[in-house]
Amino acid sequence: MTETSPAPVRDDPEGTPAAVPAIELAGVRKSFQAYGETVHAVRDIDLTVHEGEFFSLLGPSGCGKTTTMRMIAGFEDPTEGAVYLHGEDVTGVPANKRDVNMVFQSYALFPHMSVFDNVAFGLRRRGVDKAETRKRVGAMLEIVDLTGREKRRPSELSGGQQQRVALARALVNRPRALLLDEPLGALDLKLRQAMQVELKRIQREVGITFVYVTHDQGEALTMSDRIAVMNDGGIEQLDTPRAIYERPASRFVAGFIGTSNLITGQITAVGGDGAEIGYGEGRIVVPLNGASRAVGDTVELTVRPEKIVIGGERPDRGSYTSATVAEVVYLGTSTSYLVTTAAGDDVTVFVQNATNADDIAERGSRVWLSWEPRHSYAIGTA
């Protein structure tokens, strides 16, 4: 069982250019037979996770993100394709012989063992000696702020503490990568937000590659260096949080990440600053980012709710359209307006509740919406 020496695994100097990726999936597919039909849980995924990166797999339930992670961990074998850890092909290698560790959604702590024994479990399997085990477990418990609870049983800890034991139990082995399967799903909102910050801090502190599975786009945006948005077993977009938020590659991504307004129209003119769309009594301009579009093409564009301004006067520049307020929802720090444009699209607008922001518009009133063209994005024009 001592397949690796207890010597530190990761002493390669950081910043080595063209370093071997921590994790690489090449043409990975996972199919199941269900009711006589072949179901593709994961279809032909290629992805690379860099050393030290906080990488998220984001998508709705059933999109294949957990299956993808379980293939990295070694709990599932891909039907096709290969998994590489630090350049080494580990396809078919069982989980107990892979140098990655996982934090489970249910934490999966050993209920009959103390916190110390839980955290020491992995080190003991590797035959790390007693003194070293004690030292490393102690140091790890300090990082996750559980010093003094070594003798407790998991059942005596709060949800947040159990979560941190699970994290310590995995991290103490200094794995090549840490896999986290919706680890914050069972916590309440406040604790979840605190743990998001905490996780990010711990990741920076230990410098280990994190692969994070979540269906919570807010969580992914907050913590990740890069995100792979998954849908129906495939990757829809793989990019930085900002790029995914501002320039969604597909309708699905636009809809899944944040609140997004989708406006569809036909191009009436193409100019230097983008395409112009005739839109009711308004005018919409959208940058094309070099993509070629012709007059008459249908284009889908997204504008984020916080970029839109509501006003009573018809603007004379940028993109604008008239609309009717259908609903006003007070959200504390902001107010959300659900409006219907003259062309019939439903649009959400967030207005910060600053000092003079009361009563911009009432339900049923006619307003003008406007935004800067550069804040809109035509889907598919990366």
Add this chain to the structure above:
Amino acid sequence: MTTTLPETAAPAPARKPRRRRIGRGRGLQAYTVLLVAWLLLPIAVMVAFGFNDTHSKQNFEWEGFTLHWYAHLFDKKDLTTALVNSLTIALLTTLIATVLGTLAGLAIGRYKFRGQGLANVVMFAAISCPEVVMGASLLSMFVATETPRGYLTILAAHVMFSVSFVAITVRARAVGLDASIEEAAKDLGAGPWTTFRLVTLPMIMPGVTSGALLAFALSVDDFVITNFTSGATQTFPLWVWASTRTGTPPQVNVMGTLIFAAGVLLAAGNVVLTRRRARATP
């Protein structure tokens, strides 16, 4: 020997100051005392007549206190042999039934496989089948196959009816197990055997212990099935039954008392242990 052990430590109830309602509690108290007395009376008689200074063949009338029967406990050679047979059969039954039953219970509770439903039904069928019918069937089977009846056929029969009880208590425990706990062990470098030894087994242990105690209790005082499968071999219950015709010696009472005391001690020990474990984790 019918001591049931609590499966897990019950969480200590929060002590709330409760107002005693006069009159209300009295009836319940009286009822409880009566019920306990009813349960303990036969045992008290058994214990008392082990100290009876009887001189007749029958041990029915109280004739004064003596420790004679304790001093001469093993005087009746065939009774001693019967007791030893009962105890060794019970221990072997416990050992074999616990191993087999644990594996079966784990398989049924933990995994999906072809024939799982059938295995489940068979477990319950073995329990619900009337003992006397099962005993008679076993006898005809052994006769038909010309199997010599004796120690080994008793053992085989006892393992057969105990295994279901172990399997069912273990299964109940295994069903509630979070599969990801075993995966976590694997993820942390434990192979299949280590995972079983360090993680799965400790988690199903309360079920295994209850099953084992049940198996022992069922085996050591089984009469019906043993009677059909024993051949010339005597066990404690068979010997006692046979002796009622000529007179049951007080040694039987003493042995019964000792077996009972051992059971009580075991149960008490288990309670203390679980309490202490619960207290260690406040």
